[in-house]
Amino acid sequence: RLFPLRERGMNWRARPLTGQEIQAFKRSKEVMQRFVRAYQLMLRFYGIVLIDEETGELRRAENWAERFQNLNRYSHNNLRITRILKCLGEMGYEHYQVRLVKFFLTETLVKETLPNVRKSALDYFLFTIRNKEERRELVHYAWQHFKPQSSFVWGPHDKLLKYR
Numbered sequence: 001r002l003f004p005l006r007e008r009g010m011n012w013r014a015r016p017l018t019g020q021e022i023q024a025f026k027r028s029k030e031v032m033q034r035f036v037r038a039y040q041l042m043l044r045f046y047g048i049v050l051i052d053e054e055t056g057e058l059r060r061a062e063n064w065a066e067r068f069q070n071l072n073r074y075s076h077n078n079l080r081i082t083r084i085l086k087c088l089g090e091m092g093y094e095h096y097q098v099r100l101v102k103f104f105l106t107e108t109l110v111k112e113t114l115p116n117v118r119k120s121a122l123d124y125f126l127f128t129i130r131n132k133e134e135r136r137e138l139v140h141y142a143w144q145h146f147k148p149q150s151s152f153v154w155g156p157h158d159k160l161l162k163y164r
Contacts, residue, residue: 004017004021039084039088046081056098058100072114072117073116078117081104088100104121105122105125105142121142140163142154143157
């Protein structure tokens with residue numbers, strides 16, 4: 001598995017990761033470098049480029065239109081993206097998680113280039129974020145760009161109005 005988790009996935013033969021295994025991975029510079037390369041590989045497959053390894057900043061790849069068509073057409077990619085996001089959190093790359101979720105929220109809600117990814121971005125991607133404050137910020141961002149705002153169900157409207 002490229003993006004192992006502590007939970008069972010679709011492959012019933014794959015063993016869930018243990019906390020000890022995660023710690024061993026984190027101690028290995030080589031494993032962590034390979035992990036980032038695997039992340040970059042998957043991003044490129046989705047039409048996204050990691051432009052800053054320190055911050056996790058992303059942008060569309062040159063072939064984004066073709067790759068986004070694939071993302072819109074095949075919803076099984078959303079399960080893989082959720083898995084990648086969860087694994088980023090397990091491996092200590094929470095800043096990558098936040099950037100990737102915000103990227104998908106922007107593409108689905110603001111630019112409207114990935115309409116078939118919107119539900120997964122809101123129902124699943126958002127809630128892989130471990131840090132409460134960052135998650136709240138992303139929920140607020142989603143609420144600000146959701147149309148119609150009155151139909152937003154991912155956070156209490158009274159709190160979203162007062163946020164910040």
